[in-house]
Amino acid sequence: MAIWSALAGEGALGPIWLSLRVALVSLPLFAVSGVALGWLLARRRNRLTAALDFLVSLPLVFPPIATGFLLLLALGRRSPVGHALESVFGLELIFSFWGVTLASFVAGLPLAVKPVQTAIRAETLQLVDAAYVLGKSPLTTFFRVVLPNIRSSVLVAVFLAFGRSLGEVGVTLMLGGNIVGKTNTVSLEIYNAVFTGDYDRALALTALLGGCSLGMLWLVRRAGGVARDGNGR
Numbered sequence: 001m002a003i004w005s006a007l008a009g010e011g012a013l014g015p016i017w018l019s020l021r022v023a024l025v026s027l028p029l030f031a032v033s034g035v036a037l038g039w040l041l042a043r044r045r046n047r048l049t050a051a052l053d054f055l056v057s058l059p060l061v062f063p064p065i066a067t068g069f070l071l072l073l074a075l076g077r078r079s080p081v082g083h084a085l086e087s088v089f090g091l092e093l094i095f096s097f098w099g100v101t102l103a104s105f106v107a108g109l110p111l112a113v114k115p116v117q118t119a120i121r122a123e124t125l126q127l128v129d130a131a132y133v134l135g136k137s138p139l140t141t142f143f144r145v146v147l148p149n150i151r152s153s154v155l156v157a158v159f160l161a162f163g164r165s166l167g168e169v170g171v172t173l174m175l176g177g178n179i180v181g182k183t184n185t186v187s188l189e190i191y192n193a194v195f196t197g198d199y200d201r202a203l204a205l206t207a208l209l210g211g212c213s214l215g216m217l218w219l220v221r222r223a224g225g226v227a228r229d230g231n232g233r
Helices: 002-008 010-043 047-061 064-075 080-089 097-133 138-166 170-176 186-196 199-230
Strands: none
Touching: 002 010, 002 199, 010 047, 010 097, 010 138, 010 186, 010 199, 047 064, 047 097, 064 080, 064 097, 064 170, 097 138, 097 170, 138 199, 170 186, 186 199
């Protein structure tokens, strides 16, 4: 009961609602970008795609706080990109909902792309070549051959990316600023609760994230099992 009471409190509901809104935006972004970038990086091998592959993979090994700092420099008000976004579109990324969403997307992007990229390289390219020989167009081949063949890998990628983005702190702290009531996600609110000595709220939010993470892991295992069964293994 103490956990439910802590989750129902005003200090927890705001971060939970913010994280849900971020998830509603980031989940389709993970699906679309994972398929598009995975297809591009698997099909084309040149200097440009090598550089793109490096940038996509960088958040896996680069410290999140440093990644967030570089994005802050690149997208802040004083940067050309940030100034253009604000003056032309009226969009201010830093210390806003969209900054938090961008942080979530950047953190999970490598895990959204890599499983798809691996799946395409492993099995799908031969089927694509066969479809071209039979006279199928690239668009028809993509939707009738590629997507059905990698659907399980796409699900795995989306679940992994979403699970990673749930626990993101470093990039979110830089782009969102941890503004209470505005940009404090569940992960950041755990830190806030511990800092203020509210261990009940911290424990409740930790349990919530833990449950979500276990759910993502179960979905990943289920999607992986479907992929193995579909391939006859």
